[in-house]
Amino acid sequence: MAYIEPAPIKDKENPLESMMERFHIAAEKLGLSEEVYNVLKNPAKQVIVSLPITMDNGKIKVFEGIRVIHSNILGPAKGGIRFAPDVHLDEVRALAAWMTWKCAVVDIPYGGGKGGVRCNPREMSAGEIERLVRAYTLAMIDVFGPDKDIPAPDMGTGPREMAWLMDEYSKAHGMTVNAVVTGKPLVLGGSLGRTEATGRGVMVTALAAMQKLKINPFQATCAVQGFGNVGSWAALLLEERGLRILAISDISGAYFNPNGINIQEAIAYRDSNKGTLENFTGAEKLADAMDLLELEVDVLVPAAVEDVITIANADKIKAKLIVEGANGPTSAKADAILNDKGIMAVPDILANAGGVTVSYFEWVQNRLGYKWTAERVNRRSDRIMKDAFDHVYEASVKYKVPMRIAAYIVAIDKVAKTYTFRGGF
16 A cells, blocks of 8 residues: 555544643643743644636536645654545644654654645546646645655545656756655655555554563554554554554454454455455454454554544553554543553654654655665664654653653654754744
């Protein structure tokens, strides 16, 4: 499957408020000044455009496009472009801020950005989507740039759309500009290792956390919610390292096998079955897909959508460790319950940062005009993810806070110090 950056579908609790609640706690722990607090809580730029597109039936339809740059103090903004019917400004603002913290946590020189177009790509032809991508690119031609704002795939977009974006931007500048976007096809300057990058980061941080919790991976069990790019790669890589994957799920439902699911077989079945696990015979289908979250496993990987662990089910979670492959799978209100239960949660801005790390590698390779091997990409990505986990864990111990708040502390401290040194306000 093509790589996409993990992104929520529809918020149950306002995603911006959830992000800001955690941001506020971390800022208080750091003793952040009011001036810096106000700078960091507000996006640097918000652009909303109208995109008139000629549809296949000859009629013109107007779509709304959004791009938010939360911060570019550490470097050019970085973040995906999402095509979905429920795109809205608060969500894009939250995701842009998450990208700022995510890049800071893994110590790569990017700020945070995010974009989206309110549309339903499932109901559009390839030609309509291409015209929409090109119109969006032209509307954002002064926003995008390899030194300003570097988009990437997100929900509803992929390498094909990034190729169109790169082409439209390049034509407007009279030369090929590979580095304006990441997540491109390999032949256009995409990076090896990009497809599995986020799932691989989930695996690395899961193993690092299991080491701290003294959980033996060869005796551990795991459940993975979401079997798209992130979830399936995370499940496969964790299985390769000894974990028994008892349950997986996708839009068709959740599937459980007490003896463990053969993940390679599940991926092969999904890929030959129109991208779904519907009627998968390697496990029994659970009556309620959400029951997967409450299974008695050592490791739980929510890698589907936002706000699946809430105050309604947090007290029923039995896993010792949660590793968040999706953005915002745990609501802010559920955090306290998980903390009281002593469940360690490796937060989204750390656990799924493998994708943006390899996006950074792609950008670096484009700027150098040189390609790295998959082995080099994976080795460097694994080191960055492991170092980031160690820094967050140290902050967790130092400030006596859960890993989520510790991740925000590490990120906010880095961005705040950069603002202070640069003296830009």
